[in-house]
Amino acid sequence: MNRPIRLLLAAGALLALLLAGCGVRPSDVITGGAAPAGAVEGVRLYLVSEGEPMVVLRGLKPMKLDDILNLLAAGPDPTEQQAGLTSEVPAGIAPVKVGSRGDSLVVALSTEVRPLSVLAVIQIVCTVQAIAGNAPVTLVSGEQSRGPLQCPALP
Amino acid sequence: MTGWALGLRGRLLLAFAMLGLTTTALVAGVSYGQARTVILQKAQDAAVLSLVDEVSRLDPVRQLPPSPEQLNAIAAVVSTGPDAAVVAYGDGYAPSGLHPSELPQPLRAAVREGKVVWQRFSRDGTPTLAIGTQLMATRGDGSTEPTGIEVYRLHPLDDEQHSIEALAALAWSTGAASLVLAVLLALLAARGVLRPVRELGRAARRLGEGDLRTRAAVQGGDELAGVALIFNQTAERLERQVGELRRMEADARRFVADVSHELRTPLAAMTAVTDVLDEESEQLPGDAGKAARLVSQETKNLAQLVEDLIEISRFDAGTAALSRDDIDVAAAIRATLRSRGWTEEVTTSLPDGVVARLDPRRLDVIVANLVGNALRHGAAPVTVSLRAAAGQVEVAVSDSGPGLAPDVLAHVFDRFYKADSARSRSDGAGLGLAIALENARLHGGTLVAGNRSAHGAVFTLRVPTGDPA
Numbered sequence: 001m002n003r004p005i006r007l008l009l010a011a012g013a014l015l016a017l018l019l020a021g022c023g024v025r026p027s028d029v030i031t032g033g034a035a036p037a038g039a040v041e042g043v044r045l046y047l048v049s050e051g052e053p054m055v056v057l058r059g060l061k062p063m064k065l066d067d068i069l070n071l072l073a074a075g076p077d078p079t080e081q082q083a084g085l086t087s088e089v090p091a092g093i094a095p096v097k098v099g100s101r102g103d104s105l106v107v108a109l110s111t112e113v114r115p116l117s118v119l120a121v122i123q124i125v126c127t128v129q130a131i132a133g134n135a136p137v138t139l140v141s142g143e144q145s146r147g148p149l150q151c152p153a154l155p
Numbered sequence: 156m157t158g159w160a161l162g163l164r165g166r167l168l169l170a171f172a173m174l175g176l177t178t179t180a181l182v183a184g185v186s187y188g189q190a191r192t193v194i195l196q197k198a199q200d201a202a203v204l205s206l207v208d209e210v211s212r213l214d215p216v217r218q219l220p221p222s223p224e225q226l227n228a229i230a231a232v233v234s235t236g237p238d239a240a241v242v243a244y245g246d247g248y249a250p251s252g253l254h255p256s257e258l259p260q261p262l263r264a265a266v267r268e269g270k271v272v273w274q275r276f277s278r279d280g281t282p283t284l285a286i287g288t289q290l291m292a293t294r295g296d297g298s299t300e301p302t303g304i305e306v307y308r309l310h311p312l313d314d315e316q317h318s319i320e321a322l323a324a325l326a327w328s329t330g331a332a333s334l335v336l337a338v339l340l341a342l343l344a345a346r347g348v349l350r351p352v353r354e355l356g357r358a359a360r361r362l363g364e365g366d367l368r369t370r371a372a373v374q375g376g377d378e379l380a381g382v383a384l385i386f387n388q389t390a391e392r393l394e395r396q397v398g399e400l401r402r403m404e405a406d407a408r409r410f411v412a413d414v415s416h417e418l419r420t421p422l423a424a425m426t427a428v429t430d431v432l433d434e435e436s437e438q439l440p441g442d443a444g445k446a447a448r449l450v451s452q453e454t455k456n457l458a459q460l461v462e463d464l465i466e467i468s469r470f471d472a473g474t475a476a477l478s479r480d481d482i483d484v485a486a487a488i489r490a491t492l493r494s495r496g497w498t499e500e501v502t503t504s505l506p507d508g509v510v511a512r513l514d515p516r517r518l519d520v521i522v523a524n525l526v527g528n529a530l531r532h533g534a535a536p537v538t539v540s541l542r543a544a545a546g547q548v549e550v551a552v553s554d555s556g557p558g559l560a561p562d563v564l565a566h567v568f569d570r571f572y573k574a575d576s577a578r579s580r581s582d583g584a585g586l587g588l589a590i591a592l593e594n595a596r597l598h599g600g601t602l603v604a605g606n607r608s609a610h611g612a613v614f615t616l617r618v619p620t621g622d623p624a
Contacts, residue, residue, distance in 0.1 A: 023319060027275040031272050032273065037211065040217075058218070059217045130295065
């Protein structure tokens with residue numbers, strides 16, 4: 001292959017590159033900053049969606065922890081069930097006694113804490129922290145205790 | 156040199172065009188790419204910021220999962236502009252000019268990661284930016300968690316498309332302009348290089364045609380000027396050497412002419428003496444008579460040789476002159492044969508009335524030579540035929556001998572050439588045909604030797620009739 005032909009090929013490749021790169025072309029997904037956060041009002045409960053804790057809001061007046069935990073134990077309402085939400089918290093966890101031990105919040109449940117599933121514990125901890133603040137939460141019943149725990153950071 | 160028959164001009168053009176194109180393509184391509192990135196990034200960032208701003212200023216969410224009314228309310232807020240939007244929660248959605256299935260699937264998957272994401276895609280042929288984000292909820296500790304509400308908005312990029320197309324058009328026209336410029340520059344450069352080359356070529360051609368005084372013009376001090384200088388030196392040396400050779404040749408010819416002239420006078424005296432000797436030789440006894448006849452014959456031969464040499468010298472010196480006259484060619488040929496005593500030996504075909512303007516003495520020399528040769532070297536019958544055609548007179552002298560061998564044919568007109576090296580000296584010096592040829596040429600005609608298809612050689616003289624007065 002001689003020189004002019006190679007030159008022509010190079011020029012052709014350059015032109016093809018130029019032509020191919022013209023205009024606005026589709027891109028891959030570009031990831032930016034954190035998603036914007038908005039204010040929420042109402043009573044926050046944590047249910048389970050596809051194996052992950054998921055916040056739900058009930059448009060109710062602010063209420064006591066016992067009532068909120070009762071609502072949690074009652075499970076998802078029909079709208080929530082339709083959206084695929086479930087709950088693993090058994091009935092009868094309330095009434096509770098709330099105390100403190102050091103920095104952590106101690107919540108004594110009316111049922112045994114040992115049989116509770118991991119998701120159920122997270123549901124309860126998150127729901128408690130949503131109303132009572134950031135302090136770590138320890139669930140106790142008699143001698144049994146789980147915690148202290150933090151509601152996991154969610155994406 | 157490549158296999159292509161590209162001239163210097165073509166190669167220069169190609170090189171300049173390549174250079175121009177490559178440079179422009181690189182510069183225009185890179186700046187086009189940069190400008191496109193900047194334009195798109197600006198448009199995308201603005202669209203994303205606007206959506207993020209609108210989403211973060213939404214009314215507080217009161218219910219999750221949201222009611223259809225709530226989704227509709229959010230959709231109404233985020234689609235205030237002309238851009239289509241959709242708000243989705245799980246499988247439910249509130250459309251505003253957009254169905255979730257129209258969104259690129261990778262974007263929908265990426266939204267669930269909790270970041271603002273966007274993607275360019277082609278929507279019905281229009282380049283479109285799709286932006287998606289979740290609505291997050293603020294927790295008590297300031298961290299955020301997803302609410303499951305996803306907001307998508309499309310932003311058409313046709314304005315940007317137009318700007319980028321304008322950029323591309325600009326790049327193309329810049330490229331075309333630079334190509335034109337490169338070609339012009341190449342032509343200019345080619346002219347500068349090619350003019351001296353062409354002049355050098357012309358000079359070389361003139362030199363080759365024999366004009367030894369040709370010199371190339373030496374301009375400037377570049378390589379071409381060096382070549383021209385060497386050319387001139389070569390031409391000068393060639394001219395000097397050829398001049399010297401010519402001078403030597405002229406000297407030699409002049410010497411022959413001078414010698415011939417100097418020999419003429421004593422030879423005339425000798426001829427007169429040998430004529431007397433010839434007459435007396437009959438009465439001389441034995442060997443003395445033989446010797447007298449031999450001297451007489453050799454003296455005649457010598458006189459003939461000197462006459463031939465003088466004739467040749469005249470041709471060489473260019474001083475041979477024609478004295479033309481209107482003659483009847485047939486009569487002239489007959490006179491030649493008669494005066495040599497050949498009338499009986501030669502068959503003729505001489506039609507009367509062929510009149511041409513020729514030098515009768517030179518015609519006599521030619522015919523006598525051809526017929527004499529035919530009689531001496533060929534075999535009877537010797538035929539002389541005359542033909543007039545198309546302004547030409549054609550005299551053919553043929554014999555019936557063995558003909559001319561090819562190697563003889565090539566040299567038959569050379570001076571001092573003898574076909575038969577064993578031939579006796581008395582046959583002549585071998586100048587006859589050379590003189591006949593020079594005479595034919597002097598008339599502007601030709602003399603050609605050949606063989607007849609049967610046997611025998613044929614010499615054909617063709618001379619123009621001139622224009623009979």
